[in-house]
Amino acid sequence: MKKTISRLQYITQIGGDFIDHREAAEGACKAGCDWIQLRVKYMSAHHLLPIARRVKKICEAYQAKLIVNDRPAIAKGAAADGVHLGKEDMSPVEVRRILGEDIIIGGTANTFEDIKRLADARVDYIGLGPFRFTTTKDNLSPILGLEGYKEIIEQCKAEKIDIPIVAIGGIVTEDVADIMQTGVHGIAVSGLITHAPKRGELVKHLQDILTS
DSSP states (O other): OOOOOOSEEEEOOOBTTBSSHHHHHHHHHHHTOOEEEEOOOSOOHHHHHHHHHHHHHHHHHTTOEEEEESOHHHHHHTTOSEEEEOTTSOOHHHHHHHHOTTSEEEEEESSHHHHHHHHHTTOSEEEEOOSSOOTTSSSOOOOOHHHHHHHHHHHHHHTTOOOOEEEESSOOGGGHHHHHHTTOSEEEESHHHHTOSSHHHHHHHHHHHHHO
């Protein structure tokens, strides 16, 4: 069964007015985001699980989905809606076996070969990037840009791969209309919303572009 994948995905980041990931998630939800990816690096499960459970409650209050980055056990413990897996994480097939058919599983891709591998593993969506340089990710893969997205989307069509592909990596508001013209499903952003002085207005503007 195909799952509903948001066209605007927010990835938690500490900065702007936010001093922790719970505040970041609530700030994004208040602004109108309906998809929160909790991305916390280098924290023990003991400390992360209570945060994830609190963010789940926040998401429930705003009818938003919670996706946990990298950590299937945390996703399970927090009753999250899904998990997003990086290239070095547990395989989507194994996560599906552990967490069941209803869980949303996303995967990270930088090339068409990555997409084929993830399609074979039956992920529900793919985060494809980076669009441009971003400071939020270590060990950044080669930049794709608009032409990279166009080429990969065409390859997907030729191979009849029909999985929602979400652009990610250093995206700013002025990029969004052009990115959507490449045929991607949506965008994932972090700092764009975290640092926005008027988050609600920005989120509405982005959603208007994404659905037009």
